[in-house]
Amino acid sequence: MKAIPVIAIFDVGKTNKKLFLFDENYKIVFERSARFTETVDEDGDPCENLESLRLSVFDSLREVFRNPAFEIKSINFATYGASFVYIDEAGNPLAPLYNYLKAYPEELTEQFYNTYGGKDTFSNLTASPVLGSLNSGMQLYRIKYQNPELFKRIKYALHLPQYLSYLISGEVYSDLTSIGCHTNLWDFTKNTYHEWVKKEGIFDKLAPIVPSNSVLTAAFPGSNYGVGAGFHDSSAALVPYLVNFHEPFILLSTGTWCISLNPFNSSPLTKEELENDCLCYLQYEGKPVKASRLFSGYEHEQQVKRIAAHFGTDIITYRSVPYDSRIIDELAHKTQTDITSFGERNLSDFASDIEAYHQLVLDLVNQQYIATNRVLKGTPVKRIFVDGGFSKNSIFMNLLALAFPELEVFAAFMAQATAVGAALAIHKSWNTKPLPNDIIELKYYSVVQHQN
Template sequence: MTKTPVIAVFDVGKTNKKLFLLDEDYNIVYEKSARFIETLDEDGDACENLESLQLSIFDSLHEIYRLNEFEIKAINFSSYGASLVYINEQGQPLAPLYNYLKAYPEEISEQFYQLYGAPDKIAAETASPVLGNLNSGMQLYRIKYQRPELFEQVKYALHLPQYLSSLVSGAAYSDITSIGCHTQLWDFTQQEYHSWVKAEHLRKKLAPIFPSNQALAMIIEGKSCAVGIGLHDSSAALIPYLVSFTEPFVLLSTGTWCISLNPFNDQPLTPQELSQDCLAYLQYQGKPVKASRVFSGNEHEQEVKRIAAWFKQNAVKYRTMPYLPEVIAKLKAEQPQATAVKDGTGLITSGFSKRDLASFATDTEAYHQLMLDLASLQYQSTQLVLDGTSVKDIYVDGGFGKNEIFMNLLADLFPDVKVWAASVAQATAVGTALAIHKSWNNKALPNNLIQLKRYNTASNTVHI
């Protein structure tokens, strides 16, 4: 029996932990998914269950190596950013995987900015809005001063994708896509670690940087295997588009976060943009990507629960609710426009949470209003990375790309830009595999990775 050569990709999200096997044409030939119950850190705050995650990686590897129909040629990892694992000399975690939404101690923050300059200045230099624990460099700074005994034991602080890779390879490395995702560690004006990192002697706690598009040669289960060092998930999701399109575009990657990524915008971030959660990422080849983001997937999840409970409906129905332009017209005439507000963690939301559900006659109206508010917020966010560029295409990937209401509203808001629902079967996983293509795959890069469906204004759709 001829075995199919594949790459195994572990795609670890906040909610779902997935494993995919992709063949040399980047078709998904195997997948499994798991969810873990969160645990608590020493302060009683919810956080990722690192032990369950570690066991799952090993169990899954053991399982796929027992599948007779596949030959594992490579393994790579992607995961969410702003999360550090503190390991000792033996590579074992020393502390919980702290939640990036955990409150940041004010006294530590004040100490930092008194030493190293105004928040606006640091934010501009590091292309990172000031967001406490969402700036993972600030997590390491907190550990140094709040838990010095832990800090002394730390060999390396690894971002989550690189920790997952180290479980398999036994090697600790840093990756530019993780360093470059609003960490406040990287000076985008100098293209190196920021001077504060050096002043605090943190370089020795950060593993050496290894190229994101290369892999380590390993022997696993007695066979050769290329092991990537992992990528930040948003940067991984961009890779299929960079491979497929040469004309300027914006990718709107939607999930828990809705992130507008413009690889064709290298303009410096302004203070106003930074205040609106605009930032820059580093893509896997090290080039800056101007980005803006809103926490809309999380807001959608919470508000759908509120709508379903109020109207005594099953929340599942909203996954496939059709777009009703007459409902949108009625809401625009009768309901006040939403005003974006900041939630308790300082993140911008659409303002729908402030609406009284009793003002809607039906749950259909309420849900259409939620999508209207989210689309309006998305317009403001995406516009931040569009301004001053020649972009004519917006590709919407992920959950909201499948939402007919959201997509029609977005097309109406961007009449001068082509808005596409872009379907890549698991874009993050495919991008993670593509990053190390040369290390495991002798075939040419495929040219049919992305399926597109265009949305026009006036609710007309064109299928391509």
């Protein structure tokens, strides 16, 4: 039997680490999942077990290379962002993979922003809200001032996707999708590194930038497969939509966070947008993507627990509640419109748990309307694609269609969008077929005619 040509994609999240093999039709033909126990850094703060991750990459690859059913043509990586691996001259890690949630020293924050123009001005130039360790450039700044000996020994600081790529290719590179994601490193007004990066000696620790669709050669003798430079996961998930749809759109990616990504809005962030959790990404072709974030998935989860406890029901009940336009009409007449957060509402005001649940989703959609509009206004966008958890929620989808009657609203279904995006970006390196145009399944939500 002839071996199937495939691409191997490592999709590394904070919790789950997955390896997928895709065939030339972008069908998953192999999948392996791993979870590692976190370790701690020198301060006792939890962090990724970098050595376990490194060994897992090699173990997984050995397994699939030994399998005669597959012929690996290329390998690529998509991982969570805001995480650096610091390596020495020999390529060995010098420090833990510090957690992006690690508390950041207040005095260093003040020192940094006072030196470089103040929080508002600096955040505007770098499209990076003040987020402490989540601004990965600030991790290097901290090391320079708190651990100068370590700073001297660092040959390269590689974002996690590029470190994993380095393990296989032996080549060190930086990638715009990682650099451009709230790192404090990139000046979006000049389309280059911010001046502080050179002034503080950080530039010398950063590897040369390559395009995100670059393909490197593997370091192992006799290897005939390509290695992608690696992707920041949020940018990878956008790639299938950019490949499949050319009319301007917004992707509303829903999970714990609901992120509105507008690849057709490259206007500079305003002070008000930054204060309301807007930021910019750089997509794989190097163009800015304006985005706004809401913590809606988390809020939904907490409030569903509150509803279930109050009405004595099971939270599973709310996984598939059908949309009822009559309930929405009734709520419009009777509920307080000055309350924007469902957490402020008194559950005794609702006749049933289903009525309360409709109000919860209505409140979330009202907040979503404001957040999405921040990146929508002034752009030619005609469509919203919703993927992730809320795309399967008929109340959310119907109310979103009502909130944006001038736009076409679609639920988008695609298995493993992040991994598929990392594969699509280097399509030519491994796939003999044309780019696919049928990997995203869409369900259209029209403005529902309300009953009188």
